[in-house]
Amino acid sequence: EAGVAQSPRYKIIEKRQSVAFWCNPISGHATLYWYQQILGQGPKLLIQFQNNGVVDDSQLPKDRFSAERLKGVDSTLKIQPAKLEDSAVYLCASSPYRGTGELFFGEGSRLTVL
Amino acid sequence: GQQVMQIPQYQHVQEGEDFTTYCNSSTTLSNIQWYKQRPGGHPVFLIQLVKSGEVKKQKRLTFQFGEAKKNSSLHITATQTTDVGTYFCASYSGGGADGLTFGKGTHLIIQP
Numbered sequence: 001e002a003g004v005a006q007s008p009r010y011k012i013i014e015k016r017q018s019v020a021f022w023c024n025p026i027s028g029h030a031t032l033y034w035y036q037q038i039l040g041q042g043p044k045l046l047i048q049f050q051n052n053g054v055v056d057d058s059q060l061p062k063d064r065f066s067a068e069r070l071k072g073v074d075s076t077l078k079i080q081p082a083k084l085e086d087s088a089v090y091l092c093a094s095s096p097y098r099g100t101g102e103l104f105f106g107e108g109s110r111l112t113v114l
Numbered sequence: 115g116q117q118v119m120q121i122p123q124y125q126h127v128q129e130g131e132d133f134t135t136y137c138n139s140s141t142t143l144s145n146i147q148w149y150k151q152r153p154g155g156h157p158v159f160l161i162q163l164v165k166s167g168e169v170k171k172q173k174r175l176t177f178q179f180g181e182a183k184k185n186s187s188l189h190i191t192a193t194q195t196t197d198v199g200t201y202f203c204a205s206y207s208g209g210g211a212d213g214l215t216f217g218k219g220t221h222l223i224i225q226p
Binding site: 033035040041042043044045048055056091098099100101102103104105106107108 | 145147155158162212213214215218219
């Protein structure tokens with residue numbers, strides 16, 4: 001079974017530029033999450049989707065971050081404009097269930113903002 | 115979401131020594147999960163505990179969920195170099211916002 005796919009693996013941009021990350025969850029997983037992990041810290045939930053609907057985006061900085069999952073399968077997370085403090089690994093995770101069970105994480109997309 | 119606090123933040127051990135990390139919450143948790151993240155890797159699920167006082171074992175790893183469901187621990191017996199990484203506890207928030215909230219993790223460093 002294929003795992004969670006993410007791209008790109010690495011991205012370096014200058015502040016005020018934009019960037020987009022893509023995630024393809026495990027087939028059949030209705031729940032998809034985007035997490036931000038700053039170096040040395042635990043993953044922080046940014047947004048949770050159930051199929052193509054947003055369940056929770058309370059910690060998403062909506063003035064610069066946006067995310068969508070239009071067809072209920074793959075998802076895109078965008079940052080525009082990027083700030084220095086956005087440097088982090090952006091992890092996508094999926095689960096077949098909502099509110100219970102393990103999360104399956106992708107390899108992550110490492111963003112460096114200069 | 116529910117806050118889970120982990121201690122210690124860092125733990126240095128000699129290979130062969132035991133290791134324990136603790137996870138605490140001020141509120142009752144519906145469940146607790148543990149993940150391991152190798153350096154440069156992504157979090158990988160280890161286990162989920164649901165019942166009060168539950169104890170589960172995976173080879174050299176022992177997981178416990180407190181009687182009051184407010185704390186949990188992960189104990190590794192006779193650490194090996196392959197145990198290096200960061201161990202996170204995590205819990206579901208419950209209610210309408212049901213994402214998984216992670217602790218800050220315990221970084222395990224093993225000296226051969």
